[in-house]
Amino acid sequence: MRKGQIRKAISGFYYVYVDGQTFQTRGRGNFRVKNMSPLVGDYVDFESDNKTEGILIDIYPRKNELIRPTVANIDYGIIVMSAVEPDFSSYLVDRFLVYLEDKRIKPIIYVTKMDLLDEKTTAEMKAFKIYYESIGYKMILSDYPASETSLNTLIQVIGKGAAVFMGQSGAGKSTLLNQLMPELELETGEISTALGRGRHTTRHVELHPIGDALIADTPGFSTIDLVDIEEADLPSLFPDFVALRDECRFSGCMHINEPNCRIKAAVETGEIAKYRYDHYLQFYEEINTRKPMYVKKKK
Template identity: 60%
Template sequence: MPQGQIRKALSGFYYVYYQGETYQTRGRGNFRNRNLTPLVGDFVEFESGNKDEGVVKELLERKNELVRPPIANIDLGVVVTSAVEPDFSTQLLDRFLVTLENKGIEAVIYITKTDLIDEETYRSLKKYQQYYESIGYMVYLPTNDEKEQAIQDLCGHFANHLTVFMGQSGAGKSTLLNTISPELVLKTAAISTSLGRGKHTTRHVELIPLYEGLVADTPGFSAIDLAEIELVDLKELFPDFVQVQDQCRFRGCIHHKEPGCKVKELVDEGTIAKYRYANYVQFYDEIRQRKPDYSKKK
C-alpha cells in the first residue's frame, strides 16, 4: 500500500502527495470510532483508483502535533512577532516558545515592522534579541537595509524541514511569506485599530514546497492557553533555567518558592532576564489553576 503525506485538508478531503503527484482522498470510515483525525503533515497509507477518489487507510506514527494550527510532524516553528501594531510582548513570545519546546520543535524568532519604530525602541528590541540568542534561539531583527538578507537567511532554515509560521494576528506572517514567495498570493488584512489586533486571513492549512522544504502558512491567534503543558514539565521548557537547574539546592526544584534556588539567584543578579522569570511564574500559576479536562480520560 503506498505511503504519502497529507499536504492539504479542505472540506473533508485530504490531499495526499505521493511520488510527485497529489491524490484527493477521504478518511477511512472507522477513524472517528478510533478517535483519530488525519492532519496536514501526517504520513499515511492510502488507496486510490485515480487521483480524485482515494481513501486514507492508516495514519503512521507522528513525532508531534499542534492543535492550533492542526498540523503534524513539524520540524521548525518561525514565531513572527511585531515590533509595534501590535506591540512586542515577551509574554506572548514566551507562550509560543514554551509551546514549541513542549513539542520538541526548533524555534526561530522573526520580528517584523521595525520600519515603524524609533531608535530607542530598536535599541530595546536589540537587548531582547541578544538575550534570546544567548539561550539558544535564532532571532531576526532586520532594519530596512537588512530585510533582504534576513529573509534569505530565514529561508536557509527551510531545507528538509516542515516549517510552521505562527504568531498573533496582525504580526505579519502572511506578509512575510508573500515577500519570501510572491507567487503564493497569500491574503493579508489591515490591523483592526478598534480591537488592536489583526483579522484572521488564512482559511486552511496547506504545505507549500519552498527552498527544498515544506512551509505551512497558518491562522494567526493572539493567545495560547498552555492546555497541553503539565505543571511538572514547565520548568524544562525554559532553556535558560535548564542550563543552571542542577545547581539548585533541591533536586526537582520548580524555581518558585524553594530556598537555595539557583534560577532565582540568577534572576536577582540579572543574569536570567526578570521578564522571563515573571512569565514563568505567570504560566505556572495559570497551569496550576487550570480546571481538569475530564474529556481526555474518556
Template identity: 50%
Template sequence: MAEGRIIKAISGFYYVKSDGEVHQCRGRGVFRKKNITPLVGDFVVFDKNNPDEGYVMEVKPRKNELIRPPVANIDQAIIVSSATMPDFNPLLLDRFLVLIESKGIKPIIFVTKKDIISESQRQFIDGYVREYQQIGYEVELLSSKENLNELSKLESYFSNNVSVIAGQSGVGKSSFLNAINPLLQLKTDDISKSLGRGKHTTRHVELVEVGDGLVADTPGFSTLDFNEIEANELDECFPEINELKPYCKFRGCMHNKEPKCAVKQAVEKDEISNKRYEHYISFLNEINSRKPRY
C-alpha cells in the same frame, strides 16, 4: 498501495502528495472507530487504484502534533513578533515559546518592522534580541518591506524543513511568505487600528512550498492557554531554567518558594533575565490555578 504526505485537508478530503503528484483521498471508516484523525503533515499509506479518489489506509507514527492549528510532523516554528504596530510584546513571545518548546519543536524568532521604529525603540528591541540569543534562540530582525539580502537569508530557514508560523495578527506573517514565493498570493489584511490587531484571513490548513521547504498556511495558534502543560513540566520549556534545575537543592524544585534554588540564585546574579523569570512564575501560577480535569 503507495506512501505520501497529507498536504491539505478540507471537507473530509485529504490531499496526499506522493512522487510529485497530489491525490485526493478519503479516510477509512475504521479511523473514526479508533478515534484516529489524519492531520496535515501526516505520512500515510493510501490506496490509489481509483484515479479520481483514493483512500487513506494507515497513518504512520508522528514525531509531534499540534491541536490548533491541526498539523503534524513539524520541524520548526517561526514566531513572528513586530517591533511596532502591534508593539513588541515579550510576554506573548514567551507564551508562544513555551507552547512550542512543550511540543519538542525548534523555535525561531523573527522580529519585523525594524525600519519603522525610533532609535530608543531599537535599543529596547536590541536588548531583548541579545537576551534571547544568549539563551540559545535564533533571532532575525527584519524590515517591514523585505529586501533581497533578507529574503535570501529567510529562504535558508525554510529549506528542507516543515515549518509553522506563529504570532499575533498584523505582525506580517503572510507578507514575508508572499515575498519569498509570490505565487502563493496568501491573503494579507491591514491591521485593525481600533483593536490593535489584524483580522484573521486564513481558513483551512495547507502545506505550501516556500523556499525548498513546506510551510503550514494557517491562522496559527488560535488558543494560547497551557492546558496540555503540567506545572512540573513548565521549567523544561525555559531552556535557561531547565539547564540549572539539576543544581537546585530539592528534587522537583518549582523555582518559586523553595530555599537554595539555583534558578532564583541565578536571577539574583542577573544570570537569568528577571523578566523571563517573572513570566515563568506567572505561567506557573496560571497552570496551578486552572480547574482540575476529570
C-alpha cells in the same frame, strides 16, 4: 497502495503529495483510520486510480500534533511577532516558546515591522535578540520588504524540516510567506484600528514547499493554551533555567520558595532576564490553579 504526505486539507478532501504529484483523496467507507482524524503533515497510505478520487487507507504514527494550527509532524515553530501593531510582547513570545518546547518543536522568532520603529525601540528589540540568542533561540529582526538575508536565514535554519507560522493576527505571517513564495499571492489584511486587532485573513492549513523546507501559514491567534503542560515539567521548558539548575541546592527545585536557588540568584544579578522569570511565575500560577477536569468523590 502508495505512501505520501497530506499537504493540504479542505472540506473533507485531503491532498496527498508524493514524488512531485498531488492526489485528491478522502477518508471514507471502511477506512482503517476511522478513529483518527487525518491531519495536514500526516504520512499516509492511500489508493488511487487517478488524481482526484483517492482513498486514505492508513495514517503513520505522528512525531507530534498541534491543535492550533491542526498539523502533525512539525519540526519548527516560527513565532512571527510584530515589533508594533500589534506591539511586541515578550510575554507572548515566552508563551509560544514554552508551548513549543513542551512539544519538542524547535522555535524560531521572526520579528516583523522593524521598519516602523524609532531608534529607542529598535535598541530594545536588539536587546531581546541578544538575550534570546544567548539561550539558544534564533531570532531574526526582519527588514521590510524582507531582504534576501532575512529570508535565507529563516530558510537555512529550517533546512529540510517542516515549519508552521504562529502568532497574532496582523503580525505579518501571510506577508512573510508571500515574500518567501511570491507565486502564492496570499491574502493579507490591514489592521483594523477600530478593533485594535487584525482581520483573520488566513483560514485553511497548507504545507508549502519552499526550497527544501515545508512551511504552513496559519490563521492568527492571540494566545495559546498551556493546558498540556505539567507543573513539574515547567522549569525544564526554560533553557536559561536548565543551564543553571544543577547549581540549585535542591534537585527538582521549582525556583520559587526554595533556599539557595541558583535561578533566583541569577535573576538578581541579571544573568537571567527578569521578564523571563516573571513569565515563569505567571505560567506556574496558571498551571497550578487550573481547574481539575474531574473531581474525585471521597468515599
